[in-house]
Amino acid sequence: MTNVAMTIAGSDSGGGAGIQADLKTFQELGTFGTSALTALTAQNTLGVHDVYPVAVEAVVSQISAVLNDFQVSAIKTGMLFSADIIHAIAETLKAYKQHTLIIDPVMIAKGGASLLLDDAVNALKTDLLPLATIITPNIPEAEVLTGLTIKTDSDVENAAKKLLEMGAEAVVLKGGHRDTANYAEDLFLAANGERFIMRSERINTKDTHGTGCTFSAAIAARLAQGFTASAAVIDAKHFIQAAIANGLHLGAGHGPTNHWAYREISEKVRKEVLIIE
Ligand SMILES: Nc1ncnc2c1ncn2[C@@H]1O[C@H](COP(=O)(O)OP(=O)(O)O)[C@@H](O)[C@H]1O
Numbered sequence: 001m002t003n004v005a006m007t008i009a010g011s012d013s014g015g016g017a018g019i020q021a022d023l024k025t026f027q028e029l030g031t032f033g034t035s036a037l038t039a040l041t042a043q044n045t046l047g048v049h050d051v052y053p054v055a056v057e058a059v060v061s062q063i064s065a066v067l068n069d070f071q072v073s074a075i076k077t078g079m080l081f082s083a084d085i086i087h088a089i090a091e092t093l094k095a096y097k098q099h100t101l102i103i104d105p106v107m108i109a110k111g112g113a114s115l116l117l118d119d120a121v122n123a124l125k126t127d128l129l130p131l132a133t134i135i136t137p138n139i140p141e142a143e144v145l146t147g148l149t150i151k152t153d154s155d156v157e158n159a160a161k162k163l164l165e166m167g168a169e170a171v172v173l174k175g176g177h178r179d180t181a182n183y184a185e186d187l188f189l190a191a192n193g194e195r196f197i198m199r200s201e202r203i204n205t206k207d208t209h210g211t212g213c214t215f216s217a218a219i220a221a222r223l224a225q226g227f228t229a230s231a232a233v234i235d236a237k238h239f240i241q242a243a244i245a246n247g248l249h250l251g252a253g254h255g256p257t258n259h260w261a262y263r264e265i266s267e268k269v270r271k272e273v274l275i276i277e
């Protein structure tokens with residue numbers, strides 16, 4: 001059976017993040033990728049040069065066209081840009097009773113450009129977050145969503161709990177932005193009580209453009225194939241670790257990750273690089 005996923009996100013002309021990262025990741029993991037664009041960005045490894053939002057009707061029309069024809073097993077969202085777009089997406093997904101939803105609450109690009117308007121944060125919290133099967137914030141995004149300051153391990157736990165209280169079924173609070181020098185660790189916490197930490201070696205590289213997009217797309221690809229939430233996030237961590245560790249060194253700024261590295265690494269080697277506790 002062919003499994004289908006959809007990404008609702010922005011286009012990154014540089015190919016490392018956004019829709020491009022999502023579709024490459026779906027393809028690598030054997031899930032058929034469909035998409036609805038929310039914005040075009042003129043972007044490269046040095047930064048975001050321009051943002052052109054897509055009209056709300058055009059976003060809804062793309063989602064409807066896909067959902068009217070395909071059996072989509074998982075949807076992920078990335079850059080959503082405005083409150084109007086978020087509201088329309090939430091209403092459309094509710095109308096289609098689409099249940100498996102991974103929300104990567106993209107706010108700011110690595111170079112500092114805003115990919116979500118300030119007044120859209122509330123719409124993300126009230127309209128979309130309660131529909132989430134899994135939400136995957138990085139530390140700054142979790143701070144904005146919860147209003148908490150996140151520095152210590154217990155701050156991470158408290159923020160994850162608060163995100164569950166806000167309506168997500170599960171959260172992966174990603175630790176890429178923490179000051180852990182030797183490892184990058186992410187906390188998985190679910191409303192059903194499941195909890196674990198995924199810890200991998202921190203790769204010393206500036207080429208981390210699109211890590212969050214790629215990670216959440218890998219989760220969506222695996223959920224679309226019927227993986228459980230915990231199995232999907234663990235495999236996504238393997239995928240992103242391989243992609244960062246085998247960087248392509250493209251461009252003069254924050255380069256993209258290597259979306260085909262995972263398929264070249266044996267399962268045994270993948271398992272060796274990840275500690276689950
Ligand atoms: N230098 C790194 N080495 C290894 N893993 C990393 C590194 N930076 C980020 N990660 C991992 O990449 C994923 C994305 O993390 P993060 O950088 O926190 O999110 P975002 O890209 O949304 O800012 C997480 O699984 C995180 O642990």
Ligand SMILES: Cc1ncc(COP(=O)(O)O)c(N)n1
Binds near residue numbers: 017019212214
């Ligand atoms: C269109 C688009 N979407 C998302 C990101 C965030 O990238 P990252 O995954 O590095 O946070 C980006 N830079 N551009």
